[in-house]
Amino acid sequence: MNSLPxxxxxxxxxxxxxxxxxxDIDMRMIGGLGWNITRQEILEQHLGRSEDAVMANIARRIGRPVPEDFPQCRRSAYEQDFKDHLKEVSGVRQAVQELHGVGHDTCVASSGSHATMRLTLGKTGLRTLFEGRIFSADEVAHGKPAPDLFLHAAEQMGYRPERCVVVEDSPSGVAAALSAGMAVVGYSALTPEVAYTSVGSVGLTHLRLGLLLALVLLEDVFDFFAGLF
Known part of the structure; x- marks a missing residue:
């Protein structure tokens, strides 16, 4: 087993x-159902959640079931916008390559479907960095903030939870990782840092340098605890 996390x-x-x-799409489409949802509400109630959880929350807020074709229309709107405008997060390709260069194994664990990730990771050219190591909430019984997805990814990769570091941008994802017994690095490009540092994580804003520095610190922690047993 790799000694690195x-x-x-x-x-x-x-x-x-x-x-x-x-x-942008959700504010327009959910607004059309009668809930003028704000960016802050999306952050607090939907970020990092599965589609089923989001649809259930919308239904609660508008007081009636979501139209049957709404999820597919929403997915289609995403797909078109992704094809036209999606880019990789600045610095992430170099971060992953540097992690591989020093010996870390990596994988992806997302609330999104495999179909969505084929589009997004394919469009940005990042899929080749993670081929065969991409896991979706579709594979587990309970999505984030439950720990199921991260535990599944760790098991499939052959790692114990305490030997894993999760990079997340949502409070529900941070909660899921902590519940799984994993260390967490919170990426705060769009998410206010207070939204997940209150849950518990190491925060960073510049992905490449911040990630590597955070991992150095976390590896020191892993080494310290390993010496106790």
Missing amino acids: LVIFDCDGVLVDSERLVQ
């Missing part, structure tokens, strides 16, 4: 710069 990346907002596009 496994680094598990969330996808949307961490690898691909999709959150701005998603928020």
Whole structure:
């Protein structure tokens, strides 16, 4: 087994710069259902959650079931906008390559479907960095903030939870990782740092340098605790 921690990346907002596009579409489409949702409400109630959880929350807020075709229309709007405008998060490609260069294993664990990640990671050219190591909430019973997805990814990669570091941009993802017994690095390009440092994580804003520095600190912690047993 690799003696270095496994680094598990969330996808949307961490690898691909999709959150701005998603928020614009959701404000327009959910607003059309009668809830004039704000960016702050999206952050607090939807960021990092599965589609089923989001649809259930919308239904609660508007007081009726979401139209049957709404999820597919929303996915189609995402797909078109991603094809036209999606980019990778600045610095992330170099961060992943440097992690591989020093010996870290990496994978992706996202609330998004495999179909969505084929589009987003394929469009940005990041898929080749993670081929065969991409895990979706579709594979587990409970999505974030439950720990199931991260535990599944760690098991498939052959790592114990305490030997994993998760890079997340959502409070629900941070909570999921901590519940799984994993260290967490919070990426705060769009998410206010207070939103997840209050849950518990190491925060960073510049992905490449911040990630590597945070991992150095976390490896020192791992080494310290390993010496106690």
